[in-house]
């Protein structure tokens with residue numbers, strides 16, 4: 383718990399004035415509670431026993447005053463503590479996402495998107511109440527306890543001893559319960575994250591689920607996760623709610639002792655009824671904040687568990703580190719020298735030697751799993767080589783600033799990402815929007831003809847999945863986006879494989895046109911797309927087995943001949 387508070391303490395320094403107001407509120411609540419207990423004495427002794435007329439009016443006024451102090455105090459405290467808590471959590475959430483976004487692509491491929499969403503939402507929400515209302519609650523309850531103990535001791539130090547002696551007895555069982563709560567919270571958050579993961583998987587794959595009629599199977603899987611989540615939460619309720627009866631039991635024992643001992647003092651005339659009643663009121667009122675304090679302590683365990691889960695994300699550091707140099711003004715060549723790539727222990731590429739020159743279109747072909755996409759992963763530095771070097775002119779790729787590198791590379795994949803925004807914003811994604819440049823890029827991609835006929839031209843809003851476009855149109859928007867950047871390196875990864883023959887031939891023409899003045903890599907399953915390639919590299923089991931023009935390969939490369947024959951069956 384100490385570590386938890388130490389971690390969040392620096393965040394509070396920007397809220398000094400707000401903390402001050404919150405504290406005033408907290409003091410108001412604590413003083414109000416103590417005042418209420420104290421009023422019992424003049425009410426009984428002076429109003430009821432001594433029949434003091436003046437006090438008859440003073441006591442109710444005092445009562446209204448202390449209740450108002452308590453109410454206003456509570457309002458002020460809740461407003462300011464919530465403000466501080468929400469704002470800290472906003473910053474923590476931004477910071478966590480900023481960190482996650484610096485991590486390697488490998489991290490995202492291994493982690494479920496849903497799990498990450500759960501960290502950024504569920505886990506952080508758990509911390510929110512801890513850094514705001516629970517901390518304030520703790521301070522408030524502690525102050526209230528101190529104030530009430532003050533009243534109790536002031537009324538009778540001797541009785542106070544009997545009333546409070548049972549308190550230390552509560553410490554051990556409460557600590558055991560808190561430990562159990564922390565474990566359960568950890569498990570509960572894990573389950574919550576399983577649920578978000580599963581939900582995001584279902585919604586992302588809904589087309590496959592419906593097409594295969596597996597709604598029931600998916601629902602059953604979900605129900606299992608949901609039931610486990612329920613079981614753990616019920617266990618948590620069982621544990622945390624034990625605190626209350628435990629405290630009530632101990633409170634009753636204390637009250638019983640006080641009644642027997644204090645009652646005998648009143649009977650003997652050694653204590654006034656008012657003092658006794660004020661004492662017993664303070665004692666009863668005292669057990670409520672103690673009970674609340676232990677509940678807060680339990681809830682804090684769940685925040686601590688969430689915090690520990692978040693810390694594990696912070697412990698992961700990016701391994702793909704940026705270089706300092708800018709990408710060459712003109713990339714004349716990209717050279718792979720004895721390159722090897724490992725995914726953990728699996729060697730996906732080995733002995734790769736390949737050169738691509740300015741103006742060239744280099745095609746990568748080969749069986750599925752041959753290593754074509756892995757080569758692209760290296761160029762855009764999603765992964766780093768485990769051996770060998772990649773040179774841009776004479777500059778080592780690792781020495782180039784990643785941001786600058788990616789600014790100069792455009793990738794078009796088979797899966798087109800459309801954002802829920804206008805055509806123009808989709809084309810200019812990540813860059814400043816320039817209308818003329820958007821139109822130019824759309825024209826180059828042979829997309830302007832259909833875009834200008836849309837309802838609002840380039841300002842027509844596309845939906846997230848691009849469902850108001852055909853597959854070929856989506857692909858052309860993606861090519862326009864790639865060209866808008868005017869990249870030095872253009873990568874087309876299976877960009878035409880999802881298209882029908884007509885769309886494919888249009889896109890292939892577009893690709894031929896846009897290859898000039900840059901280096902282009904094309905991965906294609908259909909060999910027809912790469913007929914005009916300057917160079918074809920044939921991949922087999924992670925190695926390049928032949929490189930050459932189509933004609934050369936048809937004459938000399940058995941693997942290419944095999945692929946060619948397969949394609950022409």
Ligand SMILES: Nc1ncnc2c1ncn2[C@@H]1O[C@H](COP(=O)(O)OP(=O)(O)OP(=O)(O)O)[C@@H](O)[C@H]1O
Nearest residue numbers: 491725728730749750751752753754755756757921
């Ligand atoms: N992120 C990864 N982690 C571990 N292994 C991977 C990863 N990406 C690819 N692989 C493995 O590396 C090998 C090469 O994969 P790669 O995607 O480069 O092949 P490819 O030639 O592009 O295949 P396809 O034509 O099917 O896209 C495969 O065996 C694949 O399972």
